[in-house]
Amino acid sequence: VILESSYTVYLVLGFLHVNCYSLLYQAWLDRHSRSLGLFIDGKFVCPADRQRRPLTDSKGVDVCSTVCAVEDDISQCASSALNGFKAWSVLSCYQRAKVLLRLVSVLGQHGQCVSELCELCGASCSSSTLIRQLQYYSSWAQLRDTLITNWTPLGVVAVVVSDDCSLYSLMLKVLPALAMGNSVIIVPGLNTAPPALLLAQLFIGAGLPAGALNVLTGSDMSLCAKVAQNPNISHVTYSGNKQDGVMLCKATAGMGVPLSVSPCIGATCPFIIFESADIDSAVDEVIETAFKKKREVHWVLCVQESIVDSVVTRLKLRMAGMKCVALRSDGDRVLVDAAIQEAQQQGATLIQPCSVPPSGAQYPPTVLCGAAPSSPFVVCPAPGPLLPLMTFRTHTEGVTIGNHTPHGQAASIWTEDLTLALETARSLSVGSVWVNSHSVSDPCMPVSGHKDSGTCTDGGQEGLYQFLRLRSSPPPLPRSSPVSMDYSNFGTAACPAIIPDDSDPASAPKPYPQFVGGKACKSVSGCSLAVQSPGGSGVLAYCPDGGKKDVRNAVEAAIKVQPGWMKKSPSARAQSLYSLAKGLEAKRRDIAASINVQTGLSMDEAEKEVELGIARLSDWAAYCDKVQGGPMPQSGSALSFPEALGVLGVVLPDKNPLLSMVTLLGAAIATGNAVVMVPCQKYPLPALAFIQVLQSSDLPAGLVNIISGGRDQMTVALANHSVIKAIWYWGSAEGCQYLQHTCTSPLKTLRLFCQKDEEGKDEGKDWTQSHPSFMEEMWRNAVQWKSVWIPTA
Structure with missing residues (x-):
């Protein structure tokens, strides 16, 4: 009886503990009347005459709304950020590190509230992950002048993310920029806006100077181009989907502001299983990453021919009893149905744990067996729980299939042969390779987007340099307004014709080859x-x-x-x-x-x-x-090396x-x-x-x-x-x-x-x-x- 009573009390206390934090983030939203403003110069600004953008949760319930900033807001924010940069950059490395370390204890108190708000908004990020980032970058703030000599901060950095980007990807830009002494203007996506605003409030409360961190929200990517156009902005860095990144590149062309791009959403990544792998573990993990976790990337399963029957048998067994997965919209359902129909026309067979609902934004986890690397549903996957399965015969063929995608973000390889694992990792054109694991990350490891997956390095010491410049080097591009250009005619002007003369051949100009x-x-x-x-x-x-x-x-x-x-x-x-x-x-x-x-x-x-x-x-x-390569993470084994x-x-x-x-x-x-x-x-x-x-x-x-x-x-x-x-x-x-x-x-x-x-x-x-x-x-x-x-x- 005593044990049962104690267990009941434990459950009640646990329930109250969880709901306490739920009440905290709900109370924070209610305090702002669920109508969030901009964060400028260390305080919330909520203009009454601005358009607003609503945010709903996964069930379609209204969470809050955010302000759509206009030109006046951008000008005010940029001026505040410039003043914040002056106040933040003059502090010693120790003083900046002290502020960031203070945030570790602040997040210890409010981390669960931040995590719950992220979960509600669809921008999942655990408090432990944020604390690890803060600990890592606070140490670099301390060591900047010791280990990174002759480099200086850029000034005001605009950090832009798309609507579908996670808070982790956002902070992987914000924290190193702050640690190196820059001030930051965050232009978040719709999902990351509420947690970004909450974190900005916590940062200022921990001692960050007013203006060193500002948040501007808007309706679309056009706001980012307007921010970049402000002469006080020294650098723009972007994370998110490729489409918005391309739009930002084109919109800022000719402004003279450097732009780095990390398209971390929507890439196609290979999950390669060799015959020397622990098949049970590999199948468990591929189901976890393809169907149960939030899909920021699209996975393609590549299996060696000699074990494909074993893999398919285990997939059917593990998938039995799985339920339909919620899609984002009815429009996604249309795209998924079209992809399935196309796959079946090309001879693919389906593995599904349950019947397909006749309508609605739901679809069962589906493995498409017999896919080809050139199949449209592999090259341009639909936004749903679909996992194409391809086969290969040799190690070389497996690497070739893994490199077939235009993206170069990540890959997961499964084998008990360490030599094969390292050789495959070297040969794959991706920024991260996980051996017998997947989706592992740590801020101490530098990762570059290979091929079409980015133009900069994030994480580690290498990721700091996008927010620094040599003291002796002036900015490479002067700030200017874009020139009115006909891009199709650029570089098409004919060169002047060479007219021969009657001079002495011995003194004729010498022809050079290329x-x-x-x-x-x-x-x-x-x-x-x-x-x-x-x-x-x-x-x-x-x-x-x-x-x-x-x-x-x-x-x-x-x-x-x-x-x-x-x-x-x-x-x-x-x-x-x-x-x-x-x-x-x-x-x-x-x-x-x-x-x-x-x-x-x-x-x-x-x-x-x-x-x-x-x-x-x-x-x-x-x-x-x-x-040499980069540092080792705190747990596990890892290698980082330049290519x-x-x-x-x-x-x-x-x-x-x-x-x-x-x-x-x-x-x-x-x-x-x-x-x-x-x-x-x-x-x-x-x-x-x-x-x-x-x-x-x-x-x-x-x-x-x-x-x-x-x-x-x-x-x-x-x-x-x-x-x-x-x-x-x-x-x-x-x-x-x-x-x-x-x-x-x-x-x-x-x-x-x-x-x-x-x-x-x-x-x-x-x-x-x-x-x-x-x-x-x-x-x-x-x-x-x-x-x-x-x-x-």
């Missing part, structure tokens, strides 16, 4: 451009007028050689770079002469630039094997034409990339003369390609090639705007610098400097990060 696939060659078009002397008094030489076909040939050569080059040991890549430096030294007189003739510099100054170029290549050779981006397109600056070229070339190939380089249109001869050095080097044919031509024309060719992962560009404001608007499908990592063509100057970078931070910044722009998680007992 360099594609390891061979010196003419352009595919057969046309040439005249290279003018420094004073414009005559023609010095002719260079090829490259175009799209030349870029296509160069990329085809680069993509063949780059995977093998990336797999070479760092010491082997170092030896090739040392050899390239020796080759440049052997041709130093010829290269110096080309600089002298092309730019008008004296021979002494030209030889000094060549000498610096030799030293720079040697620096990159030494750098190859000096960089090459792939094929880079580089449009070179006018300033220091040789030194800038070898600096960027060294950064690209030292990290395992292949490169297609476009010499500056004004001074192309030093880069074309460097082809002689490349011909005598031991670099694989196709690793380095040099194509001359009109800058705008070549920019268009690079931007529209789907294989090129990143573009480093020095050029006009129009060229920068074109790249920002165009490089969205697939997403390309952009590094843009505006220069004044008429003065022949780039953004002011001093290419002669040799400070370690200068090299480090180049290196970080040439790599992406991968995390591999290995569970322990």
Whole structure:
């Protein structure tokens, strides 16, 4: 009787405890009359004459409404954020860390309230996860000036998320930005708006200066473009679905504000089961992640042929008795029905635990057996509980199927063979690989979006650099209003025709070749451009007028050689770079002469630039094997390591034409990339003369390609090639705007610098400097990060 009574009291107390927190977040909503305002300058602002946006829970019950901000609100918020940045950034690292640590205890008191509010709004995030993030980034706030020297905060950072993004993804941007000394304007999605507003109130209560954290809510992504347009904004970073990210890229093109994108919603991720796996555990986990958890990504099940019957049998057994899953809307039901019908027409068979309701926003968990990688329901999955199942025979085929998706967010692989696991993890083009596990995360591990899954790194020390800049470097792009452009006609202007003259053939200008696939060659078009002397008094030489076909040939050569080059040991890549430096030294007189003739510099100054170029290549050779991976998480085992981006397109600056070229070339190939380089249109001869050095080097044919031509024309060719992962560009404001608007499908990592063509100057970078931070910044722009998680007992 006593035990039964005690148990009853325990249940009652537990019920009261849970409902106490439920009452807390309900009381917080009621305190604001369930009509939430903006959070500006450390307090709630609720203008009466604004439109409002309603939020409902999963059952269709009204939760609250949020304000739709207008121009005046944005201006007030940006001014507050600038003042908040001044107050926050002048604090010492210890003082900033102290504020963030104070938040840990605040969340200890109110964490359950935050978690319940997140659950109600559909932006699930546990309090323990938030506390772990705060602990990690408070330590980086403490160590910023000790371990990240010569870097400074950007200023006011706008953090934007889509409606379907989680609070975890939002805070993975907000907390590192604050830890590095920036102020933040949060532009949340509909689901994350209430918890973001509650957290902002808690942050200010913990001692964050007024204005250091502000929240602006709105009706759609147009608000984000208006925020980015404000001159006080230094950087915009986005997390969420790809569609809203692309819209934001296009809307902010030409504003001169850097934008980083992390499309973390809607990616297709492979769940690969090898014959050496623990099949029971793998099947249990695939059902958990595909049907029982909130689906932020779409999973595709890939099973080795030898065990597919065992897997299917276990799937049927585990799925028995499962009930229908709620869809978001009746519209999703239409899409699911269409996908099922299409799959059956293509010969797929279904595994379902119960009958399909005739109508309504519900559907049973469904496995589509016999799917093909090219099937539309695999490439563009419907928003429902559908799991395509594909088979493969060998390890290589399994990796190929896993890499078939255009996304590169994550993968889960199941095998008891550790060697096979690590080899597969290395070969998959994704940012996170979970071995015998799935959906594991920790803020200490850096993750980059590979392929079409992002243009930045989040998490770990590497994720901090998107919120920092070198003290010695000015902002790369000047703030401006977008230029009215016809994007379809950019780069289509014909180059001036070359008219032959009757001069002495012995004194005729020398023709230069370009360099594609390891061979010196003419352009595919057969046309040439005249290279003018420094004073414009005559023609010095002719260079090829490259175009799209030349870029296509160069990329085809680069993509063949780059995977093998990336797999070479760092010491082997170092030896090739040392050899390239020796080759440049052997041709130093010829290269110096080309600089002298092309730019008008004296021979002494030209030889000094060549000498610096030799030293720079040697620096990159030494750098190859000096960089290690990231830290280990607190529990389990994990690896984090940098990987090459792939094929880079580089449009070179006018300033220091040789030194800038070898600096960027060294950064690209030292990290395992292949490169297609476009010499500056004004001074192309030093880069074309460097082809002689490349011909005598031991670099694989196709690793380095040099194509001359009109800058705008070549920019268009690079931007529209789907294989090129990143573009480093020095050029006009129009060229920068074109790249920002165009490089969205697939997403390309952009590094843009505006220069004044008429003065022949780039953004002011001093290419002669040799400070370690200068090299480090180049290196970080040439790599992406991968995390591999290995569970322990």
